[in-house]
Amino acid sequence: MFLPLDQVLFFFLPAMVANLILFLTGHYYGTSVVVPLDLRGRIAGKRLVGEGRGLTSLPRALAAGMLCGALQGRLEEAVVLSLGAQLGMVANSVIKRRRCIPxxxxxxxxxxxxxxxxxxxxxxxxxxxxxxxxxxGLVYCGVCHLVVGHLVRAVLGE
Structure with a gap:
């Protein structure tokens, strides 16, 4: 039922790179200059998305994912995967804000x-x-995200 690991990671790599670049740029540049995607709007007193998703994030993520996809020879798919990855993360942020998860x-x-x-x-x-x-992808990329996240945080001293 599961496809080979290398094929799945190759397929989702543009989405993974788009995700990683946001973490790295957020770490190095911080979020103090970020214009939040929700423009600090609120519904029922709660933020829609929060400070972690900014208007500058989407172009950076798309550019990183597109570069990865261009190197793979699949630019059009990379645009779609990178954009979708960002929409998935924004949806998760909306759910977290609704559930009062900081x-x-x-x-x-x-x-x-x-x-x-x-x-x-x-x-x-x-x-x-x-x-x-x-x-x-859910299984392999989910595990990869967890492991790589711990490794990157350890290297960066977080």
Whole structure:
């Protein structure tokens, strides 16, 4: 039922790179200069998205994902996967704000698979995609996200 690991990671790599670049740029540049995606709007007194998702995030994520996809020879798919990954992460942020989970607060397992769900949904709207690829991506990319996240935080001293 699960597809080979290398095929799945190659497929989702633009989405993974788009996700990683936001973490790295947020770490190095901070979020103090970020214009929040929700423009600090509120519904029922709660932020829609929060400070972690900014208007400058989308172009950076798309550029990183597109560069990765261009190197893979699949630019059009990379745009779709990168955009979808960002939409998945924004959806997770909206849910976290509604549930009063603070920025950076855990929302397992969604924090590790939101970008795969978003990338898969948007990709499926444009191209054929098997359920096996989606399920394999959720498992493999979710585990990779968790492991790489711990490694990167350890290297950066967080």
């Amino acid at each position: 920025r950076g607060g855990g929302h397992l397992p969604w924090d590790h698979i939101d970008f795969v769900l978003g990338a898969s949904l948007v990709y499926w709207l444009h191209f054929p995609m098997s359920l096996a690829l989606v399920l394999s």
